[in-house]
Each structure stands twice: as C-alpha cells, then as structure tokens.
Amino acid sequence: MGQRNRLQYIILGLLNQRPQTGYDLTKAFENEIGEFWQAKHSQIYPMLKRLEAAGEITHEDTVTGEKLAKKQYSLTPAGHEKLVAWVTEPSPELTAIKDEFILKLYFIKTVDDPRLQPMLQEQAALHRAQLAHLRQRQTTVFPDQGAIDQAYGHYLILDHAIEREEHYVDWLEKYLAH
Amino acid sequence: MGQRNRLQYIILGLLNQRPQTGYDLTKAFENEIGEFWQAKHSQIYPMLKRLEAAGEITHEDTVTGEKLAKKQYSLTPAGHEKLVAWVTEPSPELTAIKDEFILKLYFIKTVDDPRLQPMLQEQAALHRAQLAHLRQRQTTVFPDQGAIDQAYGHYLILDHAIEREEHYVDWLEKYLAH
DNA sequence: GTTCTCATGTAAAGGGTTACATGATTTG
DNA sequence: CAAATCATGTAACCCTTTACATGAGAAC
Structure with a gap:
C-alpha cells in the first residue's frame, strides 16, 4: 500500500465536496474517512503544497477574528479531471488489512x-x-x-x-x- | 502503521513453529499470514540479520544438491522470550484498513x-x-x-x-x- | 534447453508516524 | 486565566515497495 499515492486523490475528493482548510481535511481523516484511510496533518500539509504546485488545487487566504490566517483550498479544473479519472478507473487490488x-x-x-x-x-x-x-x-x-x-x-x-x-x-x- | 516494528514479532512467531529460511517466511506472507499482514523478501532478509545481531535468532547453513546454500533460522531462548511477551501483552489498537x-x-x-x-x-x-x-x-x-x-x-x-x-x-x- | 521455482541479497524512492515548533481563538 | 481546540508548518526516523542483481535446481 501507499506506493500509489492515493492520498492525493482522497484530498481532491474531499475538496471537491467543498473548499476546505488543511485542518478540516485532517478532521475528515479522523472522522468519516478514518475507517478506510488514515493520514496525519504532517502528511496533509505537504501534500496540499504539492497539489497546488501541480496546478490541481488553489487556495485563498482568509482571516478570522483578529489575525488567524486560514488557507481555504479548492479544486482547479485540472484537479477535478484527475479526481474523476481516479474514481472511474478500476480498483483491482484487494483491501490491505493489518490486524x-x-x-x-x-x-x-x-x-x-x-x-x-x-x-x-x-x-x-x-x-x-x-x-x-x-x-x-x-x-x-x-x-x-x-x-x-x-x-x-x-x-x-x-x-x-x-x-x-x-x-x-x-x-x-x-x-x-x- | 509500521512504527512499532511488528514484523520482527511475526518472524519470531513463524520461526517458533519450526526453523525456516527467509524464502519460507516470504511464502508464509503470501499464504497463511498474507490476509492479515504483508511483507516482501526485501524486508524480511534485512530483518533476519537484525534479529540475529540482536541474539534473538540464529542460523545454520545447509547445502542442498551440489551447492545451493540455504540459511535455516531458528529462535534462541531470548527470541522465544520476546515472542511470548508480545503475544501476552494487550493489542489495544484497532485494525488498520486501507480500502x-x-x-x-x-x-x-x-x-x-x-x-x-x-x-x-x-x-x-x-x-x-x-x-x-x-x-x-x-x-x-x-x-x-x-x-x-x-x-x-x-x-x-x-x-x-x-x-x-x-x-x-x-x-x-x-x-x-x- | 527453456521456463519456473527456489534462494538470497542490496539500493533507491516513497509513504507514513512521531516529535518538534508556534501562535490564535474559544470555552469553562 | 487555563485548558481545549483551531490552525499551520518542518524534521527525523522508520516502514514498505519497487527495482536491481545473481545464481542453483527442478520440471516440461
């Protein structure tokens, strides 16, 4: 597992639902998605930078309260295309279970x-x-x-x-x- | 996952059943154990060296046919002790599933x-x-x-x-x- | 004789966790 | 005002896979 960099697709999928911050994505891995994939914030933030550098997502800086800076990420058309391609292609590998x-x-x-x-x-x-x-x-x-x-x-x-x-x-x- | 180096315990457990070669262990991960843990030979051979250096296993060279060298590994008392400790201690973490x-x-x-x-x-x-x-x-x-x-x-x-x-x-x- | 299985290793690259680091905002 | 949560990042370390590399023995 891991080798195929599925994390990027999951992030694209989450951002496709609605624009979100890295923190929001981290929470998704603790909640709705955590039963089937795990990722920590230390993996998510660098991946967001990679995806942005690749032109698949962009972000908008927003400021809450006095000066708390948040980065709201969202999909670009290229990112959306990549997401659709991933969901559409077959998933021929069986579940990896470590128990x-x-x-x-x-x-x-x-x-x-x-x-x-x-x-x-x-x-x-x-x-x-x-x-x-x-x-x-x-x-x-x-x-x-x-x-x-x-x-x-x-x-x-x-x-x-x-x-x-x-x-x-x-x-x-x-x-x-x- | 991975962080706790469970592979070493699994190898100890397999060797406790009977002395085996690295190749035999690799096959076990493809068969009886593969449903619950995965490991390739490239991970197994280095781990055997580590376990031997730690005094938890030893090996005996055997020659089949003309000159095919095999290394038959087996547990030392220290290795057996470590295995028993692992099996006995609680397993408080839930299964990691990546589907x-x-x-x-x-x-x-x-x-x-x-x-x-x-x-x-x-x-x-x-x-x-x-x-x-x-x-x-x-x-x-x-x-x-x-x-x-x-x-x-x-x-x-x-x-x-x-x-x-x-x-x-x-x-x-x-x-x-x- | 060629192909498959047995048998053992190493190297490079990438995935993933833990720990280090910092600061703002909200809740009690 | 203290603790929990929101929010973002980096560094070190380890785990895991893929690929490189080699050779013997068995089966067809």
Missing part, C-alpha cells in the same frame, strides 16, 4: 491456551465500543432519508464500517466461552 | 450515479474469487478435526478471513441492483 490481534491468534497453538479467552474478551470490548460509536454517528449524521440521498457515498461507507464491526464482534463471540 | 474501493464510494454522491453499479460488480467478482480461494485452502489445510487441534490459531485466522470475505460479498450484494 495485529488476529496475527497473535495465529501463534496460539491449542484451544486450551490460557491466553486465548482473555484476548478474545479484550478485542470484543474494543470492537463493541467502536460499533456503538459508529451507530451513534449514523443516527446523528443520517437522521432521515433526505440526508442519505444527499451524501449517498458517505452513507454507504458508514454502513459498511458498521457491518464490518458487527461481524467482527459476532466472530469473536463465536469463539468466546459462554 | 481504496470503499473510499471511491465515498465520492459517489447519488444513488443513480452510473459508475456505482459497475464498481460494485467489479468488487463483487474480486471478493467472490478471494472467498473461493480461501474456502479451497480451508478444505485442504484442515480436512479433519485433528488438523484443527494441531494448529488452532491457523484455523482461527483462516476462519476469520473467510467470514470477512463472506460478509464483504453480502454487503456488496445488498447494494447491487437485482
């Missing part, structure tokens, strides 16, 4: 290893909490059908994340001693 | 976008193929209960991967037009 917990399970040799049940319990707690958080988000972000229609893609990926967590918890419970 | 396809969906704004259905179709084909492959592996690697009992962790993670793909396909089909 340290599942890997540890691989090294548990027998069903009666005393570490197994506590490990499953711990993960179940983590994923139940995450599931509750995602469900909460769904009810606040998509209270009615109108909200879904306006941001269908967002609805889809939140639904996907919720089902993924549901099934993760189900799987853990399958092997939890009752 | 380019799901991200693209995020940028599809409406249910009638003409790109949506072909995208779902394409992914369904990919994940169905992966699912078939994993099921095939399960029947060959675990033909009976005895095989499961001997490598319980391996059984667990293969089962997890299969269910994950099943649910991914189910989710895609939920939004595929019939």
Whole structure:
C-alpha cells in the first residue's frame, strides 16, 4: 500500500465536496474517512503544497477574528479531471488489512491456551465500543432519508464500517466461552 | 502503521513453529499470514540479520544438491522470550484498513450515479474469487478435526478471513441492483 | 534447453508516524 | 486565566515497495 499515492486523490475528493482548510481535511481523516484511510496533518500539509504546485488545487487566504490566517483550498479544473479519472478507473487490488490481534491468534497453538479467552474478551470490548460509536454517528449524521440521498457515498461507507464491526464482534463471540 | 516494528514479532512467531529460511517466511506472507499482514523478501532478509545481531535468532547453513546454500533460522531462548511477551501483552489498537474501493464510494454522491453499479460488480467478482480461494485452502489445510487441534490459531485466522470475505460479498450484494 | 521455482541479497524512492515548533481563538 | 481546540508548518526516523542483481535446481 501507499506506493500509489492515493492520498492525493482522497484530498481532491474531499475538496471537491467543498473548499476546505488543511485542518478540516485532517478532521475528515479522523472522522468519516478514518475507517478506510488514515493520514496525519504532517502528511496533509505537504501534500496540499504539492497539489497546488501541480496546478490541481488553489487556495485563498482568509482571516478570522483578529489575525488567524486560514488557507481555504479548492479544486482547479485540472484537479477535478484527475479526481474523476481516479474514481472511474478500476480498483483491482484487494483491501490491505493489518490486524495485529488476529496475527497473535495465529501463534496460539491449542484451544486450551490460557491466553486465548482473555484476548478474545479484550478485542470484543474494543470492537463493541467502536460499533456503538459508529451507530451513534449514523443516527446523528443520517437522521432521515433526505440526508442519505444527499451524501449517498458517505452513507454507504458508514454502513459498511458498521457491518464490518458487527461481524467482527459476532466472530469473536463465536469463539468466546459462554 | 509500521512504527512499532511488528514484523520482527511475526518472524519470531513463524520461526517458533519450526526453523525456516527467509524464502519460507516470504511464502508464509503470501499464504497463511498474507490476509492479515504483508511483507516482501526485501524486508524480511534485512530483518533476519537484525534479529540475529540482536541474539534473538540464529542460523545454520545447509547445502542442498551440489551447492545451493540455504540459511535455516531458528529462535534462541531470548527470541522465544520476546515472542511470548508480545503475544501476552494487550493489542489495544484497532485494525488498520486501507480500502481504496470503499473510499471511491465515498465520492459517489447519488444513488443513480452510473459508475456505482459497475464498481460494485467489479468488487463483487474480486471478493467472490478471494472467498473461493480461501474456502479451497480451508478444505485442504484442515480436512479433519485433528488438523484443527494441531494448529488452532491457523484455523482461527483462516476462519476469520473467510467470514470477512463472506460478509464483504453480502454487503456488496445488498447494494447491487437485482 | 527453456521456463519456473527456489534462494538470497542490496539500493533507491516513497509513504507514513512521531516529535518538534508556534501562535490564535474559544470555552469553562 | 487555563485548558481545549483551531490552525499551520518542518524534521527525523522508520516502514514498505519497487527495482536491481545473481545464481542453483527442478520440471516440461
């Protein structure tokens, strides 16, 4: 992963929704997008400069209050074209998953290893909490059908994340001693 | 990801099962472990040197045929200790997932976008193929209960991967037009 | 004999995290 | 007025991939 510089496309996609600052983009990676891609501000700000140098985005300086300077970035036509090309082309690679917990399970040799049940319990707690958080988000972000229609893609990926967590918890419970 | 150097622990875990060469380890990342962690030989060989320098593994040169040199690596007591410590400690971080396809969906704004259905179709084909492959592996690697009992962790993670793909396909089909 | 798999390495480049650094604005 | 959040950047370090490089053994 990483090698194909997908971050640039994600930033273009976010800016296509509405002009935003680097800070806003950082928040998007902590919230709606964080379930499927991660990036820190230290990666985002340099990328914004690169994209601007390439003529795919531009920015407008705005000042809030006394003198807080913000850079509001937005797409250029070239940037929009590049975004459309990316979304349209196939995504032939399967999801890259790095799951340290599942890997540890691989090294548990027998069903009666005393570490197994506590490990499953711990993960179940983590994923139940995450599931509750995602469900909460769904009810606040998509209270009615109108909200879904306006941001269908967002609805889809939140639904996907919720089902993924549901099934993760189900799987853990399958092997939890009752 | 990456930052915590989990690769070293995975290699220790693999060598704990049986002494192996770098080539064998590379194959493990393509097969049984590849669903949950990825690493190329160019990362594995240097790591073997590091682990040996740290006194956590050793190797024995073996010669097959005329002069094909192989390095059979195995754990030292120190390496075994480090492995046990890793498996025993908590894994408080959630799975890191980078899914380019799901991200693209995020940028599809409406249910009638003409790109949506072909995208779902394409992914369904990919994940169905992966699912078939994993099921095939399960029947060959675990033909009976005895095989499961001997490598319980391996059984667990293969089962997890299969269910994950099943649910991914189910989710895609939920939004595929019939 | 050619192709595929086995087998081991190194180098370059890029992706990604953590830490360093600074300052304004809002909230309690 | 202190703490949390908004806001922007850079530097160092490590992880990871792609490409370069080489050679033996097995299978067809």
